[in-house]
Amino acid sequence: MEIVAKFEVPYYQYLNHEGNVVADLPAFAKDTQELIKLYRLMVLNRIFDTKAIALQRTGKIGTYPSTRGQEGVFVGVGAGMAKDDIFVPYYRDVGILVQRGVKFSDILLYWGGDERGNCFASAKNNFPYSVPVGSQPLHAAGVATALKIRKEKHAVLTVTGDGGTSEGDFYEAMNVAGVWKLPVVFVVSNNQWAISVPRSEQTAAQTLAQKAIAAGFAGEQVDGNDVIAVRDRTEVAMKKAREQNEPTLLEIISYRQSDHTTADDASRYEAKGTRETHWAHEPIMRLKKYLEKLGVWDDKKEESLQTECAAEIEKTVADYLQTEPATVESLFDYLYEKLPKIYEEQRDQLIQLGGQSHG
Amino acid sequence: MEIVAKFEVPYYQYLNHEGNVVADLPAFAKDTQELIKLYRLMVLNRIFDTKAIALQRTGKIGTYPSTRGQEGVFVGVGAGMAKDDIFVPYYRDVGILVQRGVKFSDILLYWGGDERGNCFASAKNNFPYSVPVGSQPLHAAGVATALKIRKEKHAVLTVTGDGGTSEGDFYEAMNVAGVWKLPVVFVVSNNQWAISVPRSEQTAAQTLAQKAIAAGFAGEQVDGNDVIAVRDRTEVAMKKAREQNEPTLLEIISYRQSDHTTADDASRYEAKGTRETHWAHEPIMRLKKYLEKLGVWDDKKEESLQTECAAEIEKTVADYLQTEPATVESLFDYLYEKLPKIYEEQRDQLIQLGGQSHG
């Protein structure tokens, strides 16, 4: 018996949950303005999230998946990407999208049940939300193939949940990315739950990062409550993708501080107190502690930030609520470039009936 | 940065290609009768294989996938299983099936284009051939789930090709086997080709064995030209499955000494001379050399074995050729336990028309 291959999975953290530095900080983290930017984004996302849940409760939008407790993941990943990179989202990563030109009001429009919230027309390098779990990493691999064929020096990033790593598509995407050396980064947002199924019942793999070994490239774990680590490791992985056509799997670990969606009731399956225990690690407080320790943050700054962010979100909510309804014929208008003749009659009927029902 | 997980992939070989022992032999291999049994089976399979190709060339059967050069894999795996274990095959593993009660004539019937060759009626613990690549490991996981629920102390074994490891189903099967601790062994018969696509273009993983790491259990490489290693590692893995509900991935490496099937022409893509280079490692010669070194084998024994095996195969071919054709209505007879009324008319029509066409 001979050992023919060896592998290791590293774990990255710069700030621990007390806001203390535990490893050499990356360059950007030495610029407090950069850190405050990340902090502001996390706060803004949390305010949006609270608002979105309230809008759902009052029937102004439909089912909505909260991002509470996962702000470090999405803000850090978004910050680690370049504008010309391509982003292929799942359905929970608003924190990335809004850094890439998508408006919060689009997000509301989407969860409000309007396709126009999914076209991200003003933010070209982003794919639409993908609801079928685990299906979008293949699209990312396809985009990366296109970039590589065209010799464009950008990279692609896609996010999947911990539950999504069990889908065959996720593996197939990694496998082709590995063997074709594609410029793509696979982020796994491990929030430790897939609706009611905990991470431990999803796979026997000790880490999700090690799933990359099956595809022949490196995977690593990142503390998702440490936005500095998330941004840094994203930047490193994206650079490696761009410059060396080498994919990476980033397992970014946080905790879902919410129900799965507003349609879910986690008290049915989440042990009492678990969420509270994890709250000690949540990402916003951690960075705040560090900023305070650095002396660049205080209660007054916090208050004005909160006010400013709340106002921004109010404005975006107002934009959403004022959106004109789509036309009924929009059901037919985007099926094909040109509607085939056989469907014209149906479209006419819809307009006629829809017009009536409108009234 | 901290290392949170480490993995190794071992490789097993007992006999090298010169027929020399390179590691402590397992117990069974000290019994020369056992070795001769394995040798005989490999020879028998090769004679069958040659015959099957001839039958295809003369139109007596349809497309047929040769097992030439892979006798060590299939004979060793079959020998490593117990009778009560369940076997879930792909389409190339006749060498396993015939050790488990399936007749060579059934195999011919199957490739001759007759469903009755796929029911293995006389060999209950075997699933039928599965043609969709990579789909059958899930069935094996399902059977293993059933065994575990019923607390039966058998294990399940399934074989996939190297190409098949790229299918999402293969990964999903391993993943559920890992997390549910199922008594199942996943064999990968790595014959280094998936039709025209070489192993190196299938995945960037240095070994196929390491794909098990993604599912949280152990994988290992086995020299598939060393039937002793194959049988031994199969036995060990099956025991672990039965006794500890611990799955294993065995990557068993050989070389396809043939076209993919009789419908293929490997000269289009296989570099000239490659097959010949690998021939030095083929499994039959290797064991023969060892048996000769032990002084338990000689030309006379070889000759009588060849004659005896050829006769056995001739007999099975005759059985096949004498098989009565199936009835036309068999198209309808096994769709449902009882044919639904709406299809009765179609069945009647088929009998009427089929009767005509028969003439």
Next chain:
Amino acid sequence: MAEMTLVEAVNLALAYEMKADKSVVVLGEDVGKNGGVFRATQGLLDKFGPDRVRDTPLAESMIAGISIGMAAAGLKPVAEFQFMGFLYPGYDQIVNHAARIRNRTRGHMTCPVVFRTPYGCGIRSPEHHSESTEAVLAHIPGLRVVIPSSPKRAYGLLLASIRDPDPVIFLEPSRLYRWAKQDVIDDGKALPLDTCFTLRVGTDVTLVTWGAMVKETLAAADLLSQNGVSAEVIDVATIKPLDIDTIIASVEKTGRCVIIHEAAKTGGVGADISALVAERALLSLRAPVQRITGYDTIVPYAKMEKYYLPNEHQIVEAVTNIMEFA
């Protein structure tokens, strides 16, 4: 006997059969502790334990594939796809294996599995939660496709589906999950899988439907009777294999046939029924067979859903038109 919703009746049937038959195993995403996202499997984990009520990893081809293995090994798995739009990754396993194992082994192996899934639109869900693509299953020889449209039929048809020795796709109209309550007797009595259900007897027109559209169809029949038109309403229930005889007999009586389904028109099961009626009852027809269906579009997100779904007025109008025809 208790008043209950359709989803509660599903739950009741599962509990009944799990108790009666130890080989029944329930599996799927979130079917355990959570009791299913619609609560169809609520309480089963507590009653029957984690061996027989299994939360699976998130992988639908896996759910389909291991169910097939379990079924071939002698269990009776009842697997849930969380929504019909997430069945597709399991399509290969269903079509290439579940539907074929009996045939492939000349009856030596069988595949008594039930694949349950909520289906249809109208519950204001996100994309992919509104599919009604029963036609892509009904085309496949070897499958049964069963669709309940009331609590009683949900109970009886699910029992029959679990007891059936062949693979059954059991499509539960999510729009009806909590619609009307019915008294359901928990007596373990199955309903037949080889027959349509005539919900209302009539003489002027045969309305053929299934699933959630039963609701609009019955409403239309009410409206029609106010107009003096007597509609017979047939719930097909088992769309594969089809009990065409009941439909033909009705059309021979009424001379008119309107088929109503939620799925897209092109290639919907309505086409098949229409073709069969034309083949077998052309001379009885007093007017062309009509189809009232969903549009040939992707089911829209919540805001436009109401424009996608056919309504009772469309049915009334179609019937009124063909009443004038002859």
Next chain:
Amino acid sequence: MAEMTLVEAVNLALAYEMKADKSVVVLGEDVGKNGGVFRATQGLLDKFGPDRVRDTPLAESMIAGISIGMAAAGLKPVAEFQFMGFLYPGYDQIVNHAARIRNRTRGHMTCPVVFRTPYGCGIRSPEHHSESTEAVLAHIPGLRVVIPSSPKRAYGLLLASIRDPDPVIFLEPSRLYRWAKQDVIDDGKALPLDTCFTLRVGTDVTLVTWGAMVKETLAAADLLSQNGVSAEVIDVATIKPLDIDTIIASVEKTGRCVIIHEAAKTGGVGADISALVAERALLSLRAPVQRITGYDTIVPYAKMEKYYLPNEHQIVEAVTNIMEFA
């Protein structure tokens, strides 16, 4: 201009369009060095290099999914599934993504992909190599489904499919791959995707078919003309979206319609055409619309294949029967 088979015409069209349009990329299992198991992609790797002619790992959902990503990113992938029976693992990606990306993004993103695959039985292949389940694709809004039945149409329709800005499923009847040769001019001229092709003009009956059954249908039309029956033969070619107008116009002329397809009867595309004819041309019909189809069985292995496939005599008989009807 050269005499060639259908599969050679496929190859010619691929080569033409790859040369004309740099964004065309061919991918699939064994499409590179091996040139495809039927040689449809032969020589392309040498001509266009490994960037644009890509052997993929063995994973069909992956082939579908990356093609979608490539298409949305501005390429025009032409992906091959090795046989239609192996398309199903890609079904989810095709239905849930390829067919929907334009709609999902309100036209801001598109998916100009072609999924090619050999289909149909009659070539004595093992299980799963004989599928003709075009109906499960034709039901899906957002897709086009195109089926050539001659070398010329293979060339022209494949060019049109690649140039089409939306996803096209291109089903190549493997039974016709090397059947009859035709002179194909390599002029890059596409054929329209919005029309049926009338292969033979007639006055007594309209025979509607597509794919490999065109062979038997034309043979039947010959036999019928010997009996004094003038059959019009329509090759539907693009079964989704359907050019129903050509079919209706023909039926209005002939008063009779027989639909012939190889797929299982129940839920086949024939049902849809039959239903549409009944809805739109009932008053012109002198006899019930007939369907001659494959049985509602799993396609048998090689030895029984000949009993599964409809033949020209069945068509003749059906026509003869309905000629007597009115």
